[in-house]
Structures are given as structure tokens and as C-alpha cells.
Amino acid sequence: MPLFSSTYTNKVDKKGRVSVPASFRSTLPSDDQSISVVPSLVSKAIEGFDCSYLVQISERLDNYDMLTVSGQPSNPAVKILSRSMTLSIDSDGRIVLPQEFMKHAGISDRAVFVGLGKTFQIWSPEEHKAVMGQGEGELM
Amino acid sequence: MPLFSSTYTNKVDKKGRVSVPASFRSTLPSDDQSISVVPSLVSKAIEGFDCSYLVQISERLDNYDMLTVSGQPSNPAVKILSRSMTLSIDSDGRIVLPQEFMKHAGISDRAVFVGLGKTFQIWSPEEHKAVMGQGEGELM
DNA sequence: TAATCTATCATGGAATAACATGGTACTAGA
DNA sequence: TCTAGTACCATGTTATTCCATGATAGATTA
Numbered sequence: 077m078p079l080f081s082s083t084y085t086n087k088v089d090k091k092g093r094v095s096v097p098a099s100f101r102s103t104l105p106s107d108d109q110s111i112s113v114v115p116s117l118v119s120k121a122i123e124g125f126d127c128s129y130l131v132q133i134s135e136r137l138d139n140y141d142m143l144t145v146s147g148q149p150s151n152p153a154v155k156i157l158s159r160s161m162t163l164s165i166d167s168d169g170r171i172v173l174p175q176e177f178m179k180h181a182g183i184s185d186r187a188v189f190v191g192l193g194k195t196f197q198i199w200s201p202e203e204h205k206a207v208m209g210q211g212e213g214e215l216m
Numbered sequence: 217m218p219l220f221s222s223t224y225t226n227k228v229d230k231k232g233r234v235s236v237p238a239s240f241r242s243t244l245p246s247d248d249q250s251i252s253v254v255p256s257l258v259s260k261a262i263e264g265f266d267c268s269y270l271v272q273i274s275e276r277l278d279n280y281d282m283l284t285v286s287g288q289p290s291n292p293a294v295k296i297l298s299r300s301m302t303l304s305i306d307s308d309g310r311i312v313l314p315q316e317f318m319k320h321a322g323i324s325d326r327a328v329f330v331g332l333g334k335t336f337q338i339w340s341p342e343e344h345k346a347v348m349g350q351g352e353g354e355l356m
Numbered sequence: 357t358a359a360t361c362t363a364t365c366a367t368g369g370a371a372t373a374a375c376a377t378g379g380t381a382c383t384a385g386a
Numbered sequence: 387t388c389t390a391g392t393a394c395c396a397t398g399t400t401a402t403t404c405c406a407t408g409a410t411a412g413a414t415t416a
Contacts, residue, residue, distance in 0.1 A: 079271065089378075094377095095376050097375095098374075098375060099302070116283070118285055123283050152283070156283060166393070168375090169376080172392085190298045192274075192297050193275075193293075195282050195283065226367090227366075227367065233367090233368095234366095235365075235367075237365095306403070306404095308404090309364095359415085360413100361412100363412085364409105364410085364411085364412100365410075366409080367406105368405105369404105370403105370404085371402105371403085371405090374400085374401070375399085376399085378395105379395085379396080380394080382391105382392080382394085385391100386388085386389080
């Protein structure tokens with residue numbers, strides 16, 4: 077399976093430990109069972125992807141000026157790279173979500189994994205329902 | 217056979233297991249006997265297609281842009297990717313239909329496979345008869 | 357042409373493996 | 387020593403794999 081797809085809801089325990097859906101794991105290279113995550117720049121969610129994906133993002137940096145005249149980063153790639161973390165998947169197929177990330181996404185005891193092809197997102201059930209529902213979330 | 221064609225009705229067992237019509241299987245690449253399915257956005261049916269079809273959809277969301285505004289739920293590509301599942305065909309030529317999908321299509325113990333060229337649909341016999349039955353009499 | 361054989365197919369049931377999840381033990385740093 | 391983080395083990399449930407059966411259609415042979 078080459079892409080992240082479908083939607084799964086898994087439990088998060090007190091330590092922030094949560095299973096990565098098996099189908100997501102199988103899309104990762106077998107020699108590097110880890111993922112990169114970053115708080116979404118546009119929504120209350122966590123973005124996740126294969127670690128090699130970060131390389132592609134960093135290459136974008138080479139084509140842009142790092143800073144504007146005001147001294148602020150002009151390129152979203154700067155924010156992504158500087159805020160991302162790499163989480164290793166343990167032998168049971170789980171990761172530990174950092175507290176800051178859980179707070180950003182409003183996650184407490186459940187996490188919704190949403191496959192988006194080359195990337196995926198992690199939402200709280202409440203936020204996910206709210207956002208997906210507004211965009212004609214119902215299937216018919 | 218390069219295209220999905222014709223209509224077949226097969227049995228669905230208690231676990232949602234159903235045979236994929238042999239002619240459908242033969243249209244799939246021999247090195248990837250699996251299909252992607254997604255609840256239809258417009259009808260009470262399941263859409264099915266070759267997995268490479270999903271790759272094309274995901275590429276519409278350009279890599280790094282998916283981490284910004286384009287990765288929002290209102291994007292049709294996001295809807296498809298987040299709702300689709302890849303089902304592998306077992307050695308007996310069967311797939312397992314997820315419960316949610318069966319519910320969406322109103323499938324219980326029988327499934328109607330309808331070939332539509334590059335894609336196909338899976339219906340419940342009742343719904344298929346109701347929708348496709350109109351105008352069927354004019355065929356000859 | 358008729359009978360038989362063979363391969364493929366659809367289907368059912370049971371054994372097996374994988375998955376998600378909770379808990380405990382261990383390690384290192386403060 | 388205490389805490390936080392990590393690795394290891396245990397369990398029930400679900401999903402996947404394997405094997406067996408009857409049916410059908412095509413081919414082969416007499």
C-alpha cells in the first residue's frame with residue numbers, strides 16, 4: 077500500500093501513547109519505522125508523514141529567501157521544519173504524542189488518524205467531527 | 217480484459233467476505249491484486265477502482281501544499297482519500313467489505329458488481345434494481 | 357455427438373496470525 | 387530516591403489465511 081488512506085480512531089492512554097493504524101505503518105519503509113509530525117499551520121490538527129518527506133520540504137528552502145525585510149520567516153517550510161518532531165514507532169506499533177502537540181490538536185483520550193495520500197492528519201474526535209461535518213461530511 | 221465490464225451478483229457472508237468477479241480480477245495488474253474502494257459521494261453504492269487511480273488523486277494535492285490550505289476537508293481529493301480503503305484480494309479471489317461501507321450501500325447478504333470501464337460499483341441488489349431498473353426495458 | 361476430464365470459480369468453515377490496548381518492569385537523569 | 391521516559395510482556399478481539407466442497411464451463415477423447 078503506497079498511500080495513507082482511510083480514517084481510524086484509536087485510544088490514547090495517560091502517557092500519550094497511541095497505536096498507529098496498521099495500514100499506515102505498512103506504507104512506511106520497513107527499515108525506518110518512524111514518522112515526522114508537526115502541528116498544522118492552518119487547523120487544530122497534527123500533520124504526519126514519512127520522514128523522507130522532510131527532505132522534500134527542506135529543498136523548498138533553497139528556492140526562497142529565508143526572511144522578509146521585517147525579519148519574519150517568509151516560507152511555511154521554515155515553520156514546518158523548525159516545529160516538526162520525529163517519533164519512532166515501538167515494537168507494538170505505537171508512538172507517544174508530545175504533550176504540546178496533543179494540546180494543539182485538543183486531543184485527550186482518543187485520536188483520529190486521517191489518511192491523505194502522502195501525508196496524514198491526527199485530530200481529536202470532537203474537532204474532526206466539527207470540521208468534517210461542515211464540509212458536507214455526510215456521504216449523501 | 218483491460219476494462220471492468222458486465223454485472224455480477226455474488227454472496228456476502230457474515231463477515232462481509234465476497235468474491236470479486238474473476239473478470240474484474242483479470243483487469244487488475246498481476247503484481248497488485250488489490251482494489252481501492254470508497255463510498256460513493258452521490259449515491260448509495262461503493263465505488264471501486266485500481267489502486268493506481270488513488271495515486272493520481274493524491275498527486276493532485278501537491279506534496280507540500282497538502283500541509284497548508286489544500287489539505288482541508290472541503291477538498292474533494294481529501295474526501296476521497298480519507299474515506300477510501302485499500303482491500304487486498306485473498307488467494308481465493310475475495311475481499312472483505314468493511315461494515316461501514318456495507319451500511320452505506322445497504323448491502324447485507326448479496327452484492328452486485330457493476331463494471332464501468334476504468335471503475336466499477338458495488339450495490340445491494342435492491343438498490344441496484346431500483347436505480348438501474350429504470351430504462352432497462354428499452355435495451356432491446 | 358456424447359461422455360468424461362480438468363481447470364476455474366464461488367462459497368463455507370475452521371485454524372492461525374495480527375492488531376489494539378492495558379499493564380508492569382527497567383533505565384537514566386535530576 | 388523520585389520521576390519521566392522507554393522497553394517489554396500479556397490479553398481479548400478482530401481480521402486474515404488456509405483448507406474443503408460443490409458448481410460450472412471448456413476442452414479432450416472416443
